[in-house]
Amino acid sequence: MTTHATHEVFNQSSELTGVDLFAGHRPLQEALRTLAPDLDLAPLHALGRALGSAELQAQARLANRYPPRLRPYDRGGRRIDEVEFHPAYHALMQCAATHGLQAAPWARPPGAHIARAAGFLLFNGVEAGVMCPISMSYAATPALRANAALYAAWGPGLSAPAYDPRPLPGPQKAGLTMGMGMTEKQGGSDLRAITSRAEFDQDTDWGRCFRLTGHKWFFSAPMSDAHLVLARTAAGPSGFFVPRLLPDGSRNALQIQRLKDKLGNHANASAEVEFDGALGWLVGEEGRGIAQILEMGTLTRLDCALGSAGLMRQALALALHHCTQRSAFGRPLIEQPLMRSVLADLALEVEGATALAMRLACAVDVSEHPGGGAAREALLRRLLTPIAKFWVCKRGSHFAQEAMECLGGNGYVEDEGHGPMARLYREMPLNSIWEGAGNVMALDLLRALRGEAVIEVLQQELAVLHGAHPGAERLAATLSYRLAVPEEAQARRLARDVALLLQAALLRRQAPEGVFAAFCAARIDAGADLFGALPPGCDVDLLLERAMP
Ligand SMILES: Cc1cc2nc3c(=O)[nH]c(=O)nc-3n(C[C@H](O)[C@H](O)[C@H](O)COP(=O)(O)OP(=O)(O)OC[C@H]3O[C@@H](n4cnc5c(N)ncnc54)[C@H](O)[C@@H]3O)c2cc1C
CATH class of the missing domain: 1.20.140.10 (Butyryl-CoA Dehydrogenase, subunit A, domain 3)
Incomplete structure (x- = not known):
């Protein structure tokens, strides 16, 4: 108890740290017992202890207190479109990825989605912002299967339980993340309203490559290695794989206009972007994007x-x-x-x-x-x-x-x-x-x-x-x-x-x-x-x- 000159501090609660957040969540344990009785619970206890630790909770605080900042240009005025994160953000991403919360279940046997769901639920309670790129990576990965060449090049990195923030072309990295870009200024729920367009450029090893022109009004986790982007061809809204860096290591033609100033979700960067002839590879059938x-x-x-x-x-x-x-x-x-x-x-x-x-x-x-x-x-x-x-x-x-x-x-x-x-x-x-x-x-x-x-x-x-x-x-x-x-x-x-x-x-x-x-x-x-x-x-x-x- 701390003594002040005028009074003693008492009847104030302590921090809730040093606990296993999974062990304390009985309804979650019961759900797992019913839905996946053979599941090995040891990894969830390990994650629960990490999430309940003072260290990780401090990282959650720092990642929110020092939100990502946009650096559109370098010192010499060249466009770089980089977002800088506090080291705590990277530590949290590392923790989530190594516990297999992103796309890992797609490369694992039955039961993996249930285990991942339990971990994802627990992680959100401590820091929900980093769960945005983690969730988008989980959701976008199976969609890539519609382009076998792309999936062969990117699937293993997306499913790897690893986080690798280095600015390198995707296939050179140990772990990958993906985002999604659908919403435009004139429509989010009604995606038929999108106006971003894609024009065929050339056939490549990753299939049909297009040039994208237009914008996205919400584009979270812009530092992801790639985004699945909805753009319109003659056949209608179609899905495109748009990497941040092109295979030769150069920047794709995607400009970050600004980061959103949000009510919460501060650890996560949500951007407004423009595509100015950005390269995007068709995923699946043209016109089937929605x-x-x-x-x-x-x-x-x-x-x-x-x-x-x-x-x-x-x-x-x-x-x-x-x-x-x-x-x-x-x-x-x-x-x-x-x-x-x-x-x-x-x-x-x-x-x-x-x-x-x-x-x-x-x-x-x-x-x-x-x-x-x-x-x-x-x-x-x-x-x-x-x-x-x-x-x-x-x-x-x-x-x-x-x-x-x-x-x-x-x-x-x-x-x-x-x-x-x-x-x-x-x-x-x-x-x-x-x-x-x-x-x-x-x-x-x-x-x-x-x-x-x-x-x-x-x-x-x-x-x-x-x-x-x-x-x-x-x-x-x-x-x-x-x-x-x-x-x-x-x-x-x-x-x-x-x-x-x-x-x-x-x-x-x-x-x-x-x-x-x-x-x-x-x-x-x-x-x-x-x-x-x-x-x-x-x-x-x-x-x-x-x-x-
Ligand atoms: C922090 C943040 C991050 C985001 N990140 C991304 C991202 O990474 N990528 C991305 O693509 N999008 C992103 N979004 C966008 C988000 O998905 C959209 O905001 C959401 O889908 C709603 O679309 P809208 O904003 O255009 O609202 P609108 O479509 O205009 O909807 C407004 C309201 O109208 C209601 N409504 C719509 N249609 C009907 C109907 N037929 N009948 C009755 N009510 C209706 C909706 O329920 C809603 O309440 C993000 C949003 C936020 C806030």
Whole structure:
């Protein structure tokens, strides 16, 4: 305890460091036990310990406190278009890559996507900014398979669990990262609006090479080794592989106009760029670019759901840690009945979010490997992608506000980045916006539900609720007529209700009975409007015991 001239400092909580963040996340462990019982958990414990260490948390602070800076020109006025990052950013990227969070699962056996999802979820809680290039690399890599020559040259580096920030042509590097450039000034959700154009240049070893002219209004991680870029040919929007450096080591004709000044996500650089005859290699069929992007979207949307679930978990851990150490009115906050209700309710949200996001990760894993139920899991993946992205991410900001409030005034204070709760709060809205904002996801759900096979899989998933909870059964029964004539204006209501039912079904399968009962009582019977309003009878002790970091 530090002594000041006028007073002693007491009743202030300590930092939450020196813990294994995976060991403290019981719902995540339960999800893995159900979805991938044979998974080797040792690497996740190693990552959990790294993420819980004071050293890595200091790096997260520094990478946010000293955000990337654009250096458009060198000292002599020559264009260099470089972005400089604090060394902490590189250390975090190194940690994420060596733990296989980028494209490593594409070169690994079944189960790798699930393990990676768990690690990705945990990492987000500590530093979400670096997860942007990590996620884009994960999502863009399988798209490259549509150009066999490119995949042969770049696939191994993208899948390698290594980070190599040196400015060298891709095939010369030990580890590679990729980004995606779709959004333009006049349209992001509606990618048919893009005006960037591509003109055929020549045939090369990497296939058909085009010259790209135009811009991208959002272009995150501009120092990635390459981006998958959407540009228009005579056949329509098409996907192009645009490396930062060309095979001869020269800069591609891609200019960074400026870096965005963002609410959060400060460690990550998000640029505005212009292509002035930049070389891009066609990936897949000309005119099929939007379909390709949507395919990648199923992976980045998975990561949005995992990311928000991870941010929520860490916000909850910080809130619990604080309330255990902080007293008010003569008792620790964790012992005060109303605070217990708030914390237990937040814990319940983490239970549902983790279960849903990890189930989607499992659907991705199984559907990527032929046989073993791949076809059914592909249908489930189609259903769960918009549901998880919509609901888990949508709940994030509300959740973060309540978690912050548990810390009182300290929660709102940045303190040069030493207050991680404020950073989590600023980060939270982003997953709901990028990769398809809330409405776009709800409308995508309507499209997914046009397939009878998808509806059948949904009903199979919900069958576990029969006889389990009257309110859940009643809500599930309404789906049959609501799915028959889905109304666009009601898409959010439908997405919310399907999400809640799926979360309940997952908790019924993998969590203790008390968690399932509390979820149905609080989210389905009482409505999911206010945290801390758990109905009487919910097993608060159980929820809190499971949530303690
Ligand atoms: C920090 C950050 C980094 C980003 N990085 C990248 C990147 O690296 N690459 C990239 O390509 N993009 C990137 N984006 C862009 C992002 O993906 C888009 O902002 C997002 O997809 C939304 O597109 P928009 O901004 O054009 O909004 P709009 O498309 O104009 O949408 C505005 C609102 O309208 C809603 N809406 C749209 N259509 C409908 C409809 N039919 N009915 C009802 N509502 C509708 C949307 O849900 C949204 O709420 C980034 C964005 C941010 C904030």
